[in-house]
Amino acid sequence: MGNQTFRNELIVLFTALILLPMSVAAQDLSPREIMERLEDNQRATSNSALSRMQLSTCKFGVREGKITCAERPRVKSLESVGKGYGPDLKDTKSVAILLEPAAERGIGMLSFSYDDGARDNESWLYLSALGRVKRIASGSSDDETEPGSLFGSEFTTEDQDTGKLDEYTINILEETTEAGRDVWKIEMIPNEERARKSRYSRTVSYIDKERFVALKVEMYDQYGKEIKRMLGARVELMNDIWIARSTTIMNLVTNRLSNMAFLEMHTGIDVDDEFLTQRTLTDAAFRETELEKLRAQID
Amino acid sequence: MRRTRTCLALAASALLFTLNSATAQDDVLVLDDDVQFDGDFSFDDDLFSAAFDEDNSTSNSSWFDGFTIKISQQFSGQLNNHGVELAPGFSFPREAELETNRLGANIRYQNAFAPGWLLQASAQVRVYLNDDYQYRAEGDSIDIESRGNELFLQRSFDRHSLKIGRQTVVWGETTGNSVLDVINTTEFRDFNIIDIEDARLNQWMLVWDYFGEDSNFSSFVNLYPEFNPPAVRGSPFFFEPEFNLTDYDRDSSLLFEAGTQWRKSFEGSDISFMAAYLYENQLRYEDPETGIGDAVAETNDFFLLGFSANRAIGKLLLNFDLAYSHDVLADSFSFPGTASLANPVNLKKDQIGSSLGFEYAISNEQSVSLGIQAQKLLDEDEGLLPGQTLINDGVFGSWLVRYSNTLMNSDLVISSTLQGDLNANSLLALVGADYTINDNWAVSGQIISITSNDESPLLFFAEDVRLSVTLSYSF
Numbered sequence: 001m002g003n004q005t006f007r008n009e010l011i012v013l014f015t016a017l018i019l020l021p022m023s024v025a026a027q028d029l030s031p032r033e034i035m036e037r038l039e040d041n042q043r044a045t046s047n048s049a050l051s052r053m054q055l056s057t058c059k060f061g062v063r064e065g066k067i068t069c070a071e072r073p074r075v076k077s078l079e080s081v082g083k084g085y086g087p088d089l090k091d092t093k094s095v096a097i098l099l100e101p102a103a104e105r106g107i108g109m110l111s112f113s114y115d116d117g118a119r120d121n122e123s124w125l126y127l128s129a130l131g132r133v134k135r136i137a138s139g140s141s142d143d144e145t146e147p148g149s150l151f152g153s154e155f156t157t158e159d160q161d162t163g164k165l166d167e168y169t170i171n172i173l174e175e176t177t178e179a180g181r182d183v184w185k186i187e188m189i190p191n192e193e194r195a196r197k198s199r200y201s202r203t204v205s206y207i208d209k210e211r212f213v214a215l216k217v218e219m220y221d222q223y224g225k226e227i228k229r230m231l232g233a234r235v236e237l238m239n240d241i242w243i244a245r246s247t248t249i250m251n252l253v254t255n256r257l258s259n260m261a262f263l264e265m266h267t268g269i270d271v272d273d274e275f276l277t278q279r280t281l282t283d284a285a286f287r288e289t290e291l292e293k294l295r296a297q298i299d
Numbered sequence: 300m301r302r303t304r305t306c307l308a309l310a311a312s313a314l315l316f317t318l319n320s321a322t323a324q325d326d327v328l329v330l331d332d333d334v335q336f337d338g339d340f341s342f343d344d345d346l347f348s349a350a351f352d353e354d355n356s357t358s359n360s361s362w363f364d365g366f367t368i369k370i371s372q373q374f375s376g377q378l379n380n381h382g383v384e385l386a387p388g389f390s391f392p393r394e395a396e397l398e399t400n401r402l403g404a405n406i407r408y409q410n411a412f413a414p415g416w417l418l419q420a421s422a423q424v425r426v427y428l429n430d431d432y433q434y435r436a437e438g439d440s441i442d443i444e445s446r447g448n449e450l451f452l453q454r455s456f457d458r459h460s461l462k463i464g465r466q467t468v469v470w471g472e473t474t475g476n477s478v479l480d481v482i483n484t485t486e487f488r489d490f491n492i493i494d495i496e497d498a499r500l501n502q503w504m505l506v507w508d509y510f511g512e513d514s515n516f517s518s519f520v521n522l523y524p525e526f527n528p529p530a531v532r533g534s535p536f537f538f539e540p541e542f543n544l545t546d547y548d549r550d551s552s553l554l555f556e557a558g559t560q561w562r563k564s565f566e567g568s569d570i571s572f573m574a575a576y577l578y579e580n581q582l583r584y585e586d587p588e589t590g591i592g593d594a595v596a597e598t599n600d601f602f603l604l605g606f607s608a609n610r611a612i613g614k615l616l617l618n619f620d621l622a623y624s625h626d627v628l629a630d631s632f633s634f635p636g637t638a639s640l641a642n643p644v645n646l647k648k649d650q651i652g653s654s655l656g657f658e659y660a661i662s663n664e665q666s667v668s669l670g671i672q673a674q675k676l677l678d679e680d681e682g683l684l685p686g687q688t689l690i691n692d693g694v695f696g697s698w699l700v701r702y703s704n705t706l707m708n709s710d711l712v713i714s715s716t717l718q719g720d721l722n723a724n725s726l727l728a729l730v731g732a733d734y735t736i737n738d739n740w741a742v743s744g745q746i747i748s749i750t751s752n753d754e755s756p757l758l759f760f761a762e763d764v765r766l767s768v769t770l771s772y773s774f
Contacts, residue, residue, distance in 0.1 A: 067342040101738035103773035131469035137616035233344035261350040285455035288411030
């Protein structure tokens with residue numbers, strides 16, 4: 001009994017010793033370091049990862065004082081595979097394939113996201129109607145999806161971008177609370193070069209101090225008007241990564257919202273480099289075979 | 300005329316009804332677009348909690364899941380009562396009338412039934428209803444037509460993929476009017492915009508893809524080349540020929556097509572080189588030697604060398620296709636579906652063609668694109684008899700400008716397109732709207748206005764105003 005108590009005290013002591021420096025360090029982080037930690041977390045969710053998500057989109061209205069869908073949401077389910085590349089694995093290659101609805105099944109998007117601000121991200125889309133792979137310029141697209149958006153949702157490639165922090169001025173506005181959690185309120189202002197490629201002139205993020213998860217992000221246009229708001233909820237530890245399993249983006253101009261629900265996320269998956277190429281978009285036999293192998297690693 | 304109006308009114312009512320049902324809501328205050336969101340507002344994430352409660356396992360899939368079916372009802376017609384003057388003092392009337400009233404089903408099936416194996420098939424069925432031109436061509440009776448599109452078996456292993464069966468091969472970067480997209484035959488039966496996958500006809504081919512470390516090869520062999528089908532009797536493109544147009548009589552001759560493409564991606568750019576031995580998709584028809592009987596269909600084989608590239612610069616995507624064709628016949632029009640009207644000149648020429656264009660995202664919702672296709676026969680006067688001229692002399696081709704605006708988070712896409720030939724002899728102006736009502740229902744409408752002078756084969760359609768409405772259900 002005595003030994004047991006002593007052991008528990010040791011564990012508490014060691015835990016305190018481990019957490020204390022982390023806690024102190026967290027408070028001492030610069031705005032840039034905070035955003036790097038946040039992005040490291042984001043990248044970890046797509047590094048050697050297989051995820052299944054559900055995207056729901058609707059026009060929103062107000063019921064009993066709360067924002068809610070004013071129509072039956074349009075729901076898409078998709079499977080995504082990603083892997084980190086480059087120095088410190090800060091570049092990401094990913095493939096997302098639509099599973100539902102039936103009319104859009106098999107549409108795939110291959111994306112290369114680069115940390116270096118001088119390198120434009122790259123995307124390719126495969127539509128059976130076109131019969132070939134089509135490169136998508138940043139911010140442009142074809143009729144099937146809203147330009148720059150993820151499969152027609154309010155999530156744009158820019159909203160999910162990581163890296164390119166060199167192209168922003170980052171400031172801590174205040175330390176406050178959000179959804180009952182201690183947060184940093186961080187402002188990011190793009191430089192002239194980045195502003196030309198961005199829809200936003202400024203973003204304000206509420207970053208959980210302990211978990212390095214964005215609980216809220218406000219996005220402003222060039223006139224200083226808030227045009228989008230992102231809310232993170234259901235923050236859970238999945239595969240040792242804190243993640244907002246339910247993320248909602250509200251477009252305050254069009255009054256439409258999209259929710260991305262992470263139904264499954266598996267990291268530490270051995271993803272073959274060849275899977276993250278254009279072959280996956282066009283060669284359905286290869287894609288399905290490789291996806292089965294990836295799913296088997298989870299089982 | 301009354302029937303035309305009735306059908307179009309019905310289509311418009313269906314459209315309005317579906318739009319209204321799509322926006323129906325229960326005791327929810329719909330916000331104005333100019334509502335301001337100052338400070339915090341309450342949002343309950345539980346709205347989407349059902350996604351986490353449902354069993355989303357993918358392991359329970361069955362072979363039946365591979366089916367995708369789209370059922371559609373289409374009405375289209377010519378609205379403007381007018382006459383077309385083909386020569387001084389000679390004109391023929393163009394009355395407003397319903398041209399298509401058809402119920403269709405597109406069925407697609409894809410099943411990766413074993414590791415590395417895939418079966419894919421697609422087919423379409425059309426039921427031609429009252430006042431459809433095929434209904435009238437069949438003596439005022441309902442006609443049913445079915446067509447198999449894709450049917451291929453794929454085997455993928457290591458870095459290779461083999462596909463055998465009916466399929467399409469698409470080359471070129473420019474969407475819609477690439478000079479390199481000449482491998483598939485096409486059928487533009489009606490004068491309205493249809494899905495390109497409906498217009499492209501599949502052929503029996505073996506396709507071998509090799510996916511290398513840095514670049515890919517894609518090669519095909521077609522042992523049964525097919526040709527563009529002649530216009531269907533009663534359709535807008537149909538003109539009563541002097542002699543009956545028949546299929547090509549293959550006799551015992553072995554026809555084949557083969558080609559290969561090498562493709563490599565760089566950062567911000569993709570390039571391809573290609574080479575092929577092909578048959579022109581359009582048959583050339585000659586009068587029968589005896590002066591009676593059917594027209595004689597002739598084929599023409601040629602070699603194609605091509606290069607294509609794209610370049611993404613921020614929100615701008617540049618596309619470029621270049622084609623050098625050796626031994627093509629010098630007698631085709633620049634608009635698809637009208638080549639069989641040409642008076643053939645039995646001369647083989649070399650031809651150089653280029654498609655170039657750009658796509659630019661003005662904003663996240665709006666984009667504009669431009670495509671120009673230009674072709675020129677080399678040594679065009681060589682071999683011509685005195686006084687003889689080519690239909691396509693000098694630089695000929697077409698251009699296309701398109702603007703699209705995506706509204707309501709891509710539920711509604713409004714587009715306008717202008718298309719004309721490089722000699723400014725004809726102009727098509729198109730306004731379209733595609734509305735996705737929900738995951739299953741969609742409705743689209745298009746208005747096309749045609750302007751042409753007597754230098755263009757589109758003269759027959761000059762001053763036409765064409766409207767089409769299509770309602771579809773996918774599952």
